[in-house]
Amino acid sequence: MKRSSFIGIDISKLTLDVCVYRPEHKEKKVFLKVLNTPKGHELFLKELRKLNVLIDEAFVCMEYCGVYGLELGFYLETKIDYCFCNPLHIKRSLGLTRGKSDKLDSYRIARFSYLFRDELKPMKMPSDCLIQLKSLISERSRIVKSIVIEKQTLSDLTATMSKPAKDRAENRLTGLNIDKDAIEKEILEQVKSVDKINKNYELLISITGISLINAVVMILCTNNFESITNPRSFACYCGVAPFEHSSGTSIKGKTRVNQYANKVVKTHLSNAARAAMMHDPELKAYYNRKRAEGKDHGTVMNALKFKLITRAFAVIKRGTPYVKLKQVA
Incomplete structure (x- = not known):
């Protein structure tokens, strides 16, 4: 498919730095900055249309950045082709670089999407169930790490711990195990719901x-x-x-x-x-x-x-x- 515009977005918690890169006019790069909110996402597409960007021929490229890019991904789902890329892939493809800023990063992402245009394919966001499962798995990982710490504490420091301190550690461990079981039960319920x-x-x-x-x-x-x-x-x-x-x-x-x-x-x-x-x-x-x-x-x-x-x-x-x-x- 012919692509006339390659758009790089550097995502942060509060803002989106955008670079519009057109191969025919490499010298005329356009930079935008909008809020990373639903209104900001709408404004982003409006600004693209003002710049006469053909939405059907445009491609948006972004770095994976966890929860900060979720809402934007869902908003773009049915409006424009886009993909999230591994930040390390982008970094290693840049060659020798100097300086760093959000604006510069957006240009580098846009240029990356142009250079790798034959390899990058439009993607779709995961379902709500998968997003919930990912959140639960992350929560469980944190609980498991805490369980390991408490077990190690009870194992190594029993001789020097007072009885109240030992009781508190055992109570924390019991509570963590209860939480872990509850999370695993919720994970199974989510799986069986789809x-x-x-x-x-x-x-x-x-x-x-x-x-x-x-x-x-x-x-x-x-x-x-x-x-x-x-x-x-x-x-x-x-x-x-x-x-x-x-x-x-x-x-x-x-x-x-x-x-x-x-x-x-x-x-x-x-x-x-x-x-x-x-x-x-x-x-x-x-x-x-x-x-x-x-x-x-x-x-x-x-x-x-x-x-x-x-x-x-x-x-x-x-x-x-x-x-x-x-x-x-």
Whole structure:
């Protein structure tokens, strides 16, 4: 599709810095600044029309910035093509740069969208259910971190703590566990409230090792398996796929995973792989066999993670639960 205008938006909590970049008039960049409010979003489109920007031929590019960009994304959903991009991708594509400001960042985002116009595709915002699930998963993560801190405190400082201090720590721990259980119950209710999400959830938990939280995290990261449909792409996204490291004839590095990954997802996959290794006879036998061959624990666990990923995408694609292989004695 022909694009006549590329619009970069630098999002902050209160304002939106906008740059309108037209390839035919590279020297004539137009900058706008509007409030990051519903009225500001409406004003943004009005200003574009005043500048004779053809909405059907325009493309808006923004950085992922969490909750600050949610309302804008929903507003633009049916009005103009847009996408959110990884800030690191934009930063690494700029080459040598000097200086930084919101106005300058908006220009750099607009120029990035022009340079990568063949790769960037219009996106859609996740459903309300997925947004609620993401919020609940984040809340649960904070609770779990607090539980770990309280457990560590009780474990390490029992000898020096007074009885009232110990009682308070135990009460906090009890309250945190109650909150965690309540959050997990709400997560399950949210999942079951949408048929498409619930169907994929039921398929995922049929795989040994994948539980409620693991399944929901995979659903969130793949937009219910609509934005990522390839297991290898997902493995790359969460830092499981290995990459070669060599150059010429002298540098022959180990093939290893890359650190540019979603470490939160990787952590959940690690938990799933450990559970699968203990409770799935097939994967347990695979782990023991590879360890006997001299493979490192981390290498074998990484392979188990990829096996779980391929199983997950297979059951989603097939639409039927995972079937365990019969173990031959």
